[in-house]
Amino acid sequence: MDRIGIKEKIKSLSRLRTEDMYLNDFFHTWKKSDQEIKAVFEVADILRGMRNNNISTRLFDSGLGISLFRDNSTRTRFSYASACNMLGLEVQDLDEGKSQVAHGETVRETANMISFMADVIGIRDDMYIGKGHTYMKEVAASVQAGYDAGILEQRPTLVNLQCDIDHPTQSMADALHLINHFGGIENLKGKKIAMTWAYSPSYGKPLSVPQGIMGLMSRFGMAVTLAHPEGYEVMPEVEKIAEINSAKSGGTFSKTNSMAEAFKDADIVYPKSWAPFKAMEKRTGLYGKGDFDGIDKLEKELLGQNADHKDWECTEELMNSTKEGKALYMHCLPADITDVSCEKGEVAASVFDRYRDPLYKQASFKPYIIAAMIFLSKVKNPADRLDTILNANLPRIV
Amino acid sequence: MDRIGIKEKIKSLSRLRTEDMYLNDFFHTWKKSDQEIKAVFEVADILRGMRNNNISTRLFDSGLGISLFRDNSTRTRFSYASACNMLGLEVQDLDEGKSQVAHGETVRETANMISFMADVIGIRDDMYIGKGHTYMKEVAASVQAGYDAGILEQRPTLVNLQCDIDHPTQSMADALHLINHFGGIENLKGKKIAMTWAYSPSYGKPLSVPQGIMGLMSRFGMAVTLAHPEGYEVMPEVEKIAEINSAKSGGTFSKTNSMAEAFKDADIVYPKSWAPFKAMEKRTGLYGKGDFDGIDKLEKELLGQNADHKDWECTEELMNSTKEGKALYMHCLPADITDVSCEKGEVAASVFDRYRDPLYKQASFKPYIIAAMIFLSKVKNPADRLDTILNANLPRIV
Amino acid sequence: MDRIGIKEKIKSLSRLRTEDMYLNDFFHTWKKSDQEIKAVFEVADILRGMRNNNISTRLFDSGLGISLFRDNSTRTRFSYASACNMLGLEVQDLDEGKSQVAHGETVRETANMISFMADVIGIRDDMYIGKGHTYMKEVAASVQAGYDAGILEQRPTLVNLQCDIDHPTQSMADALHLINHFGGIENLKGKKIAMTWAYSPSYGKPLSVPQGIMGLMSRFGMAVTLAHPEGYEVMPEVEKIAEINSAKSGGTFSKTNSMAEAFKDADIVYPKSWAPFKAMEKRTGLYGKGDFDGIDKLEKELLGQNADHKDWECTEELMNSTKEGKALYMHCLPADITDVSCEKGEVAASVFDRYRDPLYKQASFKPYIIAAMIFLSKVKNPADRLDTILNANLPRIV
Missing domain, CATH: 3.40.50.1370 (Aspartate/ornithine carbamoyltransferase)
Incomplete structure (x- = not known):
C-alpha cells in the first residue's frame, strides 16, 4: 500500500x-x-x-x-x-x-x-x-x-x-488475514468456515478462540460451522450470539459432531483443541473450593475423554475434501503437530508444513x-x- | 493549571x-x-x-x-x-x-x-x-x-x-498532597499532624515512613505529634532532626504514648504500623550472624508484643475527636483495613472508605x-x- | 572528540x-x-x-x-x-x-x-x-x-x-580499548598480547573469550601468545584461524604451557580461566544423553584438574616481567580476585586494584x-x- x-x-x-x-x-x-x-x-x-x-x-x-x-x-x-x-x-x-x-x-x-x-x-x-x-x-x-x-x-x-x-485480538487478526486473503471484507460473504475441535494430548485449552471465531465470523455473512465431538460444547451464550449475527448478516451458523461434515467444501478450516465448557465450569467451582484433588480427578477424566477422539485430526484426506482441496488452514499457534510436537495432534505435519507461511502471516496482523x-x-x-x-x-x- | x-x-x-x-x-x-x-x-x-x-x-x-x-x-x-x-x-x-x-x-x-x-x-x-x-x-x-x-x-x-x-519520595508526595489540600505551603503552618503507630497483624514494617514524615513535616511550622505504644520508639537521630526542624520553622514536635491524645484536634492523621527500632537493630545483628533461629524467635516476640496493642486502630470514634471531626486521613498504602484485608488492622473500613479518593490522590503525586x-x-x-x-x-x- | x-x-x-x-x-x-x-x-x-x-x-x-x-x-x-x-x-x-x-x-x-x-x-x-x-x-x-x-x-x-x-562484542570492545590505549590501530602492530589461562575455583567458564581474543587480535599484526596448562586446549579450528590471520597481518601466533613465558615482555596480558575444550565437548554429549551423574563426575574431575594449577595467577612478580613492568592488564570481568572474591584466584588484589580504572574503561566500549x-x-x-x-x-x- x-x-x-x-x-x-x-x-x-x-x-x-x-x-x-x-x-x-x-x-x-x-x-x-x-x-x-x-x-x-x-x-x-x-x-x-x-x-x-x-x-x-x-x-x-x-x-x-x-x-x-x-x-x-x-x-x-x-x-x-x-x-x-x-x-x-x-x-x-x-x-x-x-x-x-x-x-x-x-x-x-x-x-x-x-x-x-x-x-x-x-x-x-x-x-x-x-x-x-x-x-x-x-x-x-x-x-x-x-x-x-x-x-x-x-x-x-x-x-x-x-x-x-472471547479472544478479540486473535479473532480480529484472523479476520483481517481472511480479508487480505480473499481480497476484501465483502468477499467473505458466503464463504464456509469450519471452526472445529481437534485432538491434542494436553488438557484445558481455552474456549475463547472457537468462541471468538464464531462470534466474529458470523458477522460477515459467512457459513460458520462449529464442529466438535459430543461433550465438547462451548458456552451457549456465544452460540446464541453467532446465531443472531448470522441471521443479521445473511450468513448461516450450524453445528455438527462430524469433522468430515465441517470440512466438506469448506473455504477455511480452523481445527483446534479446546476443553468442554461444562467441565471448565466445574473446574472453576473446584478451584474456588480449593479442591485440588477434585481438579486432578477432573483432569484425568478429561484426558480420558480426549483420548477417545484421536481421530479428530486435520489430515491430508480431510483437506482434500475442502473446496477444491485448497481450503485456507488456520490456527492461532502453537499447534500440536502430529509426529512433530507430539505423537498424535491437531494437524498432520504435511498439512502444517504447506500452510506455514500463511499461518505466520495470519499472526502478523x-x-x-x-x-x-x-x-x-x-x-x-x-x-x-x-x-x-x-x-x-x-x-x-x- | x-x-x-x-x-x-x-x-x-x-x-x-x-x-x-x-x-x-x-x-x-x-x-x-x-x-x-x-x-x-x-x-x-x-x-x-x-x-x-x-x-x-x-x-x-x-x-x-x-x-x-x-x-x-x-x-x-x-x-x-x-x-x-x-x-x-x-x-x-x-x-x-x-x-x-x-x-x-x-x-x-x-x-x-x-x-x-x-x-x-x-x-x-x-x-x-x-x-x-x-x-x-x-x-x-x-x-x-x-x-x-x-x-x-x-x-x-x-x-x-x-x-x-527515610522515604523521601513518599514524604514529599505526602507533603505536596497537603499543600494542595490546604491551598498552599504557608497554610500548613500551625496545622496539627498526628503521625501515629497503628496495629497490623504483620511484623517488621519499615520505620522510614514515620521517620520521613516527622523529618519533613517539622519544616513547615506544623505541630507534629508522634504517637506509639511504649517500646515502639523510632531512631533517636531522626527525633532530634524533627526537634531541630520544628524549632527553626516555628512549629512543635511532641511525643505521646496515647493515640487518643495524638488524634485530639488533629488536622491530619497518619496511623500506620511500624516495627520498634531497637528490635530492628537487633534483627540486623542476628541477620549479620546468620542466626535465623534468633530471627524467628525475635519475630515471635514482636508479634506477641504487637498483639497487645490491637486497640491502636483508626476508628470512627477517634476520627470524631479530630478537628471538627474532619481531619485528613493519610496512608502510604496498602493499609491493613479491619474486616477487609485482615480481622483487625490499622483502620476501620468505614474510615478508609470515606477517604479512598484523597488517599489515591495522595499517591498520585x-x-x-x-x-x-x-x-x-x-x-x-x-x-x-x-x-x-x-x-x-x-x-x-x- | x-x-x-x-x-x-x-x-x-x-x-x-x-x-x-x-x-x-x-x-x-x-x-x-x-x-x-x-x-x-x-x-x-x-x-x-x-x-x-x-x-x-x-x-x-x-x-x-x-x-x-x-x-x-x-x-x-x-x-x-x-x-x-x-x-x-x-x-x-x-x-x-x-x-x-x-x-x-x-x-x-x-x-x-x-x-x-x-x-x-x-x-x-x-x-x-x-x-x-x-x-x-x-x-x-x-x-x-x-x-x-x-x-x-x-x-x-x-x-x-x-x-x-566467539564473543565478538567482548573482543571488539577489548580491541577498541587497545586502539584507544595505544593511540591508533596501526600502533597495535608488533605488540605482544598474552592470552593466558588463570586459575579460578569455579568450573566450566566459556572458551569464547580466549578464542575471541585470539581470533581478533591476530588480525592487527600483534604477537599473540596463547598460554595454558597442558589439557586446557581451545578449539583447534580457532587456533587455525589465529594462525592464518597472523600470517596475513604480519604478526605471530604462538602457544606455550608456561604463564611466565607468555608474560615475558608482554605489552598486554589477559589472564582468565576457561574450561578445556575436550571436556566441554564431552559435557555436551552427557547433557544430550541426560546423563547428569556423568556431568557431576566430570565436574569433580575438572575441579581436581583445576586445583593442580593454582599457581597460574597474575601476580605482581609476573607483572614485573612484562614490558617495562607496565603491561596493560585486561579482563572481561568479573575477575576472581585472590583474597577478595575467593581464597585463590586469577589475579592478585594489588594488581587488580591498580588496573581498576582501565578495566572499567575497557568495559565501557x-x-x-x-x-x-x-x-x-x-x-x-x-x-x-x-x-x-x-x-x-x-x-x-x-
Whole structure:
C-alpha cells in the first residue's frame, strides 16, 4: 500500500462512527458495532501501510502501556509490546503471578496505583471460566472511578488480550488475514468456515478462540460451522450470539459432531483443541473450593475423554475434501503437530508444513489489530489524527 | 493549571537556589535546604501542569533509568517507571534478588557496569536497619569515582526510593498532597499532624515512613505529634532532626504514648504500623550472624508484643475527636483495613472508605515528585530548561 | 572528540566497504572483512563522540530490540539495553529459561512470532559447546525465511552476545580499548598480547573469550601468545584461524604451557580461566544423553584438574616481567580476585586494584560496539546516515 492507498483508507475510516470507542474498553467483538469493527480493520491497515512506508506511527511522545498476564505468554506479550511501541508507549509488566486472588479493594487500589501515567492496560486472563472477563470489568470500573474522581489524569483503556469468553485480538487478526486473503471484507460473504475441535494430548485449552471465531465470523455473512465431538460444547451464550449475527448478516451458523461434515467444501478450516465448557465450569467451582484433588480427578477424566477422539485430526484426506482441496488452514499457534510436537495432534505435519507461511502471516496482523484498538480508544477523530501523522511524515528509521 | 499558571511557577522556581542539587543524589529530605525542598514541589507541579495540558515533559531523547529493588514492589516500581518515562528515560531493572550480599568490589564494579548510559539510579533498600542507606552511599560513591575517572560519561544520580532511615519520595508526595489540600505551603503552618503507630497483624514494617514524615513535616511550622505504644520508639537521630526542624520553622514536635491524645484536634492523621527500632537493630545483628533461629524467635516476640496493642486502630470514634471531626486521613498504602484485608488492622473500613479518593490522590503525586528529583539533579538551570520545554510545546499525544 | 573529529571519522568510514553487513548478522569476527571490522570501530567512535557532545544518536523513532539470554547476565544485558536505547529501540526480553530444548519448528515459529516489529535480536548462548552458534544460525535462518516470504516487514538482524565459539562484542570492545590505549590501530602492530589461562575455583567458564581474543587480535599484526596448562586446549579450528590471520597481518601466533613465558615482555596480558575444550565437548554429549551423574563426575574431575594449577595467577612478580613492568592488564570481568572474591584466584588484589580504572574503561566500549554492529546491519550507507544524524543535531538532553 502506498501513500495514496493510505489516504483512501483514511477517507473510508472518516465515514465510520467511532465516537463510542473513545475512552472505552475492548472486551468482546460482539459488544462493538459493525462500523467499529470495520474501523479497527481500517486503522490496522493504515498503521501497517505507514510502517511499511517508513512513516512513524507514533501517537504518543511518552506514556505507559501496562500489561497484565495471568500465565506465561510469549506471542501475546510480544504482540502487545509491538503495538505499544509502534504508538510510542513503553510497556510495563505487572506481574501478579498465576493466582487469581486479588479482589475488591486490592484490585481497585492496584488498578489506580499503576495507572497514573498509563494510557492503556492489556490483560490476558483466560484460565478460569467465569473469572477473566469479570476481573477485567472490575479493573475497568476501578480506573473509570479514578478518572471520574480526578485521580487519574487520563483514562487508561483496557484491551482484552484473551479472557474466558472471547479472544478479540486473535479473532480480529484472523479476520483481517481472511480479508487480505480473499481480497476484501465483502468477499467473505458466503464463504464456509469450519471452526472445529481437534485432538491434542494436553488438557484445558481455552474456549475463547472457537468462541471468538464464531462470534466474529458470523458477522460477515459467512457459513460458520462449529464442529466438535459430543461433550465438547462451548458456552451457549456465544452460540446464541453467532446465531443472531448470522441471521443479521445473511450468513448461516450450524453445528455438527462430524469433522468430515465441517470440512466438506469448506473455504477455511480452523481445527483446534479446546476443553468442554461444562467441565471448565466445574473446574472453576473446584478451584474456588480449593479442591485440588477434585481438579486432578477432573483432569484425568478429561484426558480420558480426549483420548477417545484421536481421530479428530486435520489430515491430508480431510483437506482434500475442502473446496477444491485448497481450503485456507488456520490456527492461532502453537499447534500440536502430529509426529512433530507430539505423537498424535491437531494437524498432520504435511498439512502444517504447506500452510506455514500463511499461518505466520495470519499472526502478523495481531500487533496492528492491538495498535488499532488502542488508537481508537485514545483518539476522538481517528481519521483526522492519522491524516496529521501521515502528513507529518516523520521517518521510523531516520 | 493553565500555561499562565505554569509560567508563574517557573518564575517562582527561578528564584530558588538549586545548584547543589545538580549532579547530586537525593537521600534524605533533611540533607536538602528549604529552597531545594521547595524547588522539588515547584518542578513537580510544573511537570504535572504541562502533562495535563498535553505538553511533552521529555528532558531526554534517550537514556536509561536503572531501578534496583531489594524486595517486591508494585507501587514504587510503577511510580519510578512513570517518572522516568515522563522525562524520556527507559527503565532497566537490575534484579539483585532479596539478598544483601553484595559488598565492596562487587558493588563498585556493578554500579559502574550498569551505568554507561544511565542518567539515574533509583534504589529501594529498606529491609535492614543500618544497611539500606549505607548501600546507597556506596553505590553513589562508586559512580562518582567512575565519573571522576572518565569512565562514565555522565554522572548517574541516585534517588532514594526508600531506605532504612527515610522515604523521601513518599514524604514529599505526602507533603505536596497537603499543600494542595490546604491551598498552599504557608497554610500548613500551625496545622496539627498526628503521625501515629497503628496495629497490623504483620511484623517488621519499615520505620522510614514515620521517620520521613516527622523529618519533613517539622519544616513547615506544623505541630507534629508522634504517637506509639511504649517500646515502639523510632531512631533517636531522626527525633532530634524533627526537634531541630520544628524549632527553626516555628512549629512543635511532641511525643505521646496515647493515640487518643495524638488524634485530639488533629488536622491530619497518619496511623500506620511500624516495627520498634531497637528490635530492628537487633534483627540486623542476628541477620549479620546468620542466626535465623534468633530471627524467628525475635519475630515471635514482636508479634506477641504487637498483639497487645490491637486497640491502636483508626476508628470512627477517634476520627470524631479530630478537628471538627474532619481531619485528613493519610496512608502510604496498602493499609491493613479491619474486616477487609485482615480481622483487625490499622483502620476501620468505614474510615478508609470515606477517604479512598484523597488517599489515591495522595499517591498520585509520587511519580511527579520522583520526576522532579531527577530533573533537578540533571539540569543546572531548571527554570530556564522548563521554559524551553514549555515553549517548544511538543504534544504528549500528537 | 569534537564535531570536526566526528566529521573526519565519518569521512574515514565512507571509504570502507560495508554493503555486506547490511541486513546481515554478526556471528564471528573472522567472518567479517578487515574493512568491516574497522567500520565497527569507526561507528562506535562516532556514536560515542556524538553522545559526548550531547547529540542524539537515535536511528529509530520506534522499534524493538529483542534479547534472548540462556543464563543470567547483568553486564551483557545492560550493554545491549544501552546500545538499543541509544539508537531508539526498546528492549524486550524473551525469557526462554536456561534449558536448551527448543528446536526446529519451535525455533522457527518463535523467531518469527517475536519479530514482527523487531529490528535486532541479541542472543547469548554460551553454555554448551556445539550448541550456541548452531542455535543462532537457526534463528537467523528462520527470520530470513520469514522476511523472504513477506511475513516480516523488516529483517531483524542478529548480534552474537556470546556463543560457544566467539564473543565478538567482548573482543571488539577489548580491541577498541587497545586502539584507544595505544593511540591508533596501526600502533597495535608488533605488540605482544598474552592470552593466558588463570586459575579460578569455579568450573566450566566459556572458551569464547580466549578464542575471541585470539581470533581478533591476530588480525592487527600483534604477537599473540596463547598460554595454558597442558589439557586446557581451545578449539583447534580457532587456533587455525589465529594462525592464518597472523600470517596475513604480519604478526605471530604462538602457544606455550608456561604463564611466565607468555608474560615475558608482554605489552598486554589477559589472564582468565576457561574450561578445556575436550571436556566441554564431552559435557555436551552427557547433557544430550541426560546423563547428569556423568556431568557431576566430570565436574569433580575438572575441579581436581583445576586445583593442580593454582599457581597460574597474575601476580605482581609476573607483572614485573612484562614490558617495562607496565603491561596493560585486561579482563572481561568479573575477575576472581585472590583474597577478595575467593581464597585463590586469577589475579592478585594489588594488581587488580591498580588496573581498576582501565578495566572499567575497557568495559565501557561494549555498548558502543554493539550499537555500531546494529547500525551497520540496518543502514546501507552508514556514513551518509551518520552525517544526516550529526547535522540534524538533535540534543540527547534537551
